[in-house]
Amino acid sequence: MPNNMMRMGLRVTSQTGLPYIFATELPVGPRAMLQTNVSALVIRSALAFLMSAIVCYVLAQFLTGPILNLRAAALRITAGDLGVRADARLTQRKDELGDLVLDFNRMADTNQRVISRQRQLLYDVSHELRSPLTRMNVALDLLRNRVGEDSALDRIELDTERLNEMIGRLLTVTKLENASTLLNPVPLALSDLVRSIASDADFEAQRNGGTVRVVNTCDISMNGDYSLLRSAIENVVRNAVRHTEPNTSVDIQLDGPTKTDRANAIITVRDHGEGVPENELANIFEPFYRVIDADRKDENGVGLGLSITDRVIRLHGGTIEASNAIGCGLLVTIRLPLSLQSA
Ligand SMILES: Nc1ncnc2c1ncn2[C@@H]1O[C@H](COP(=O)(O)OP(=O)(O)OP(=O)(O)O)[C@@H](O)[C@H]1O
Ligand SMILES: [Mg+2]
Incomplete structure (x- = not known):
């Protein structure tokens, strides 16, 4: 028998006069008693905790599921996808x-x-x-x-x-x-397209003593609408030519998929002009938006070029964003997915 156990016996006599002895073993001392109770307590608490965690999870799913669904729909609508709705099945809830x-x-x-x-x-x-x-x-x-x-x-x-x-x-x-989708995407060589836009724009830039350079390019093919993509990229490059300081360059770069972004071709256009005030960067993609500033050159634009570009890039499943380049000038980054299927 282990040291921390003691044996107890109880003598009883039945109605017929037969003697019986009930024997049992019990833990010795208050510490042993406590040990038995603590392990039972731990198991019970763990079970209670597990049960309440399951109940909380189910309840949280029940309450936050529709909110997350609403949020996802709101974000997609904000991004311009006006046809998106929250899951219609959620309207069946009677709450x-x-x-x-x-x-x-x-x-x-x-x-x-x-x-x-x-x-x-x-x-x-x-x-x-x-x-x-x-x-x-x-x-x-x-x-x-x-x-x-x-x-x-x-x-x-x-x-x-x-x-x-x-x-x-x-x-x-x-x-x-x-338009919700591209009508006829066809295979096209993005690198040739960029080079051809740059050479046309370079001709225009020479009037101001400037140049348009393709500083980096690689052979990339993708599916898309050639004339839409051409006018979209051209709008960005022509803006850069218009805004860059005289005798400076507009630099165009075309990169293939990188380690951090395997899905897209990336086109960047950088000029050496006045750039755009930080708080107006997002607005320049809105129709008719033009940055009005006494120090800026007199601009003849309508304010529609970048909104057309933005729409064309989104129709191709890509994104466009503008930031001020280090030093001076505007840096426009276009990402175009390489996975678009042809018609
Ligand atoms: N490279 C740039 N540097 C500085 N500001 C720019 C540059 N590109 C665009 N902007 C600002 O963004 C505004 C919107 O550009 P967007 O191309 O949409 O219109 P626009 O060039 O004025 O007219 P449009 O292209 O319709 O002839 C411009 O009016 C200009 O204020
Ligand atoms: Mg323009």
Whole structure:
């Protein structure tokens, strides 16, 4: 028998007179008693803890599941995907969270309806403006034939051209905003595209003594819409040429997938100009947004170039962002996924 145990016996006599002895072994002393109780207590507490953890987990899932779902939908809508809704099954819940999901989806429906009506209106107005503008151009030509060279006519011609360009860009923006996917992505050599844009822009930059250089490139092929991608990248490069200081360079870099980003081709465009105030960096991708600052050069832009670029890049599943480069100038980074399937 172990030292810390003691044996106890109890003598009893049955009704028939037979003697019995009940024997048992018990732990000796208060410490042993305590040890037995503590281990039972630990097991019971662990079980209780486990049970309450399971109950808490289930409860948390029940309460936070819809909130997380709502948050994910809100983030995607904020990113421009207006057709996204919270999981409709959650509206079956007969509690406040179910009501909240229902109200959120109704609000998203209304937003989408209002925004698409506005886009359609913008498209229709732009479209309708084209016909009188074409007639004005014809009338202008007739007038020029009659009165010959005239500076007032030159001014009218310049402004009608500008209006025409603005309307063309507006039509492009609204068309792109209404498109949810690319119609016909085809295989294209991104490196050739970048080199060709750079060579055209370099010609333009020479007027100011500047250059457009491709500082790094590698052979990358991807699927995409050639003309949309061309105009998107061109918008960024032409902005850089317009804003870089005279006699400075605009540097374009094309990188293939890296260790930290295996999925994308990365195009960066950097100029040596005044850059954009930090608090306005995100706004320059909004339609008609132009940075107004007394120190900036007089700009003739409409404010639609980057919003077109942003939409084109998003249609390709990519991203675009702008930051101020170290030293001076703007650095625009475009990421284009290489996994897009061709049509
Ligand atoms: N490289 C840059 N350096 C400094 N500011 C820039 C640069 N690129 C864009 N911006 C600012 O962002 C604004 C929006 O650019 P965006 O290309 O959309 O319009 P825009 O060039 O003014 O007109 P558009 O391209 O329609 O002819 C510009 O008006 C300018 O203020
Ligand atoms: Mg522009």
